[in-house]
Amino acid sequence: MTTTDATHDPGLTSWVASANGHAEFPIQNLPLGVFSVSGGSPRAGVAIGDDILDLTEALRLGLLAGEAARAVEATADGTLNGLMGLGAGPRRALRAQLSHLLAEGTQPRPHLLHRSSDVTLHLPARIGDYTDFYVGIHHATNVGKIFRPDNPLLPNYKYVPIGYHGRASSVRLSGTPVTRPNGQRKRAEDPTPSYGPCRNLDYELEMGIWIGPGNDLGTPIRIGDAPNHVAGYCLLNDWSARDVQGWEYQPLGPFLAKNFLTTVSPWVVTPEALAPFRIAQAPRAEGDPAPLPYLSDGADQATGAFDLELEITILTPKMREAGLPPHRLSLSNMRHMYWTAAQIVTHHACNGCDLHPGDLLGTGTLSAPDPTGLGSLLETSRGGKEPVRLPSGEERRFLEDGDEVALHARGRREGFATIGFGPCLGTVRPAPGI
Ligand code: MN
Numbered sequence: 001m002t003t004t005d006a007t008h009d010p011g012l013t014s015w016v017a018s019a020n021g022h023a024e025f026p027i028q029n030l031p032l033g034v035f036s037v038s039g040g041s042p043r044a045g046v047a048i049g050d051d052i053l054d055l056t057e058a059l060r061l062g063l064l065a066g067e068a069a070r071a072v073e074a075t076a077d078g079t080l081n082g083l084m085g086l087g088a089g090p091r092r093a094l095r096a097q098l099s100h101l102l103a104e105g106t107q108p109r110p111h112l113l114h115r116s117s118d119v120t121l122h123l124p125a126r127i128g129d130y131t132d133f134y135v136g137i138h139h140a141t142n143v144g145k146i147f148r149p150d151n152p153l154l155p156n157y158k159y160v161p162i163g164y165h166g167r168a169s170s171v172r173l174s175g176t177p178v179t180r181p182n183g184q185r186k187r188a189e190d191p192t193p194s195y196g197p198c199r200n201l202d203y204e205l206e207m208g209i210w211i212g213p214g215n216d217l218g219t220p221i222r223i224g225d226a227p228n229h230v231a232g233y234c235l236l237n238d239w240s241a242r243d244v245q246g247w248e249y250q251p252l253g254p255f256l257a258k259n260f261l262t263t264v265s266p267w268v269v270t271p272e273a274l275a276p277f278r279i280a281q282a283p284r285a286e287g288d289p290a291p292l293p294y295l296s297d298g299a300d301q302a303t304g305a306f307d308l309e310l311e312i313t314i315l316t317p318k319m320r321e322a323g324l325p326p327h328r329l330s331l332s333n334m335r336h337m338y339w340t341a342a343q344i345v346t347h348h349a350c351n352g353c354d355l356h357p358g359d360l361l362g363t364g365t366l367s368a369p370d371p372t373g374l375g376s377l378l379e380t381s382r383g384g385k386e387p388v389r390l391p392s393g394e395e396r397r398f399l400e401d402g403d404e405v406a407l408h409a410r411g412r413r414e415g416f417a418t419i420g421f422g423p424c425l426g427t428v429r430p431a432p433g434i
Contacts, residue, residue, distance in 0.1 A: 015103070026049070031270065032046055033046070035121050037114060044056060058109075130165075132262075133339075134164075157338075176261065178263075183241055199243050206237070207235065209232075279303070279335060308334040403428050408423060
């Protein structure tokens with residue numbers, strides 16, 4: 001069980017001045033990532049205010065000991081896979097020693113820092129496999145209503161954490177352009193499909209779960225042990241070509257409508273950093289079945305959900321020209337998951353499927369129950385029927401070329417420091433010629 005400790009003390013400040021009161025990366029967060037400086041190779045770092053502390057350099061100077069040193073030694077290949085595979089012990093030791101190393105009152109060591117604006121960030125892990133779930137029940141209900149107004153949720157939804165195998169090769173870091181995909185599209189009035197640029201390009205507001213130690217083939221992960229296999233969290237945008245999706249998805253589900261790009265935020269926010277924002281899983285609605293025993297765990301139900309604000313903004317070329325700020329399209333929350341992260345992990349491995357350090361799971365689109373918190377344009381525009389009005393006077397049914405979409409996540413709780421995830425954004429580029 002991850003609980004709060006001295007590293008969460010809201011009174012804790014850092015000798016890195018920009019960290020104090022920082023909206024996302026105060027000393028209470030300490031998210032892990034991979035960066036490189038010009039001409040250098042990728043290496044592990046921790047975000048602190050507007051800077052990044054070089055973990056390899058801290059290790060070389062003998063500033064980390066024991067399990068914390070072991071955690072950083074495991075990043076020698078320039079990824080966090082090895083560190084993720086070590087599990088919670090070394091990760092917690094690293095957090096404790098970093099908190100001390102960066103705290104006000106400790107000897108300032110500015111030579112360990114790089115300005116975030118001066119470095120290149122990289123994917124934190126080599127992603128062996130990526131799986132996308134569908135556990136946002138309000139999203140599943142809203143989308144289901146478009147196709148089945150009277151029966152939006154299929155009968156398996158409240159028994160099975162629904163998911164599909166995504167494509168790891170096209171997961172990229174925030175800032176990667178979104179090239180509008182070409183594909184087969186067929187409108188209801190078209191007698192046959194045509195091949196061309198996606199007309200209904202959309203985003204999906206999701207959280208990503210980074211897998212820790214994982215399991216051997218044939219050996220399930222018990223629900224009580226599942227939290228030990230989560231190394232951290234990120235934001236995830238599952239860009240979606242709705243017209244391609246509508247034509248291709250039967251009978252085997254999502255394929256080219258999804259795998260042209262998935263964007264993640266760069267920092268791995270650890271389960272330890274998120275301890276203050278843990279909440280009980282929302283009770284199931286009257287009449288809903290209880291989870292089957294292999295997905296049931298008292299501690300998981302008591303503390304396995306998260307209260308994290310999730311926000312989507314859009315900035316169109318016209319808004320940019322007019323000097324307008326990004327416009328909020330949605331404010332949702334991670335609490336709208338019908339299944340917890342532990343239940344997702346346990347279900348994925350229940351048949352013996354092996355999960356590996358650095359594997360990535362998407363939660364599915366996390367819409368709020370009300371119209372101000374919808375996680376996709378498919379829902380906001382009701383399948384493209386009701387356009388969204390923007391402050392520039394423009395309308396959007398789906399995304400247009402030049403539009404920038406950004407996702408943000410924040411943990412905010414009375415008595416604790418506010419933390420964030422860093423942006424998860426992308427700008428739409430025109431489709432390549434056909
Ligand atoms: Mn998705």
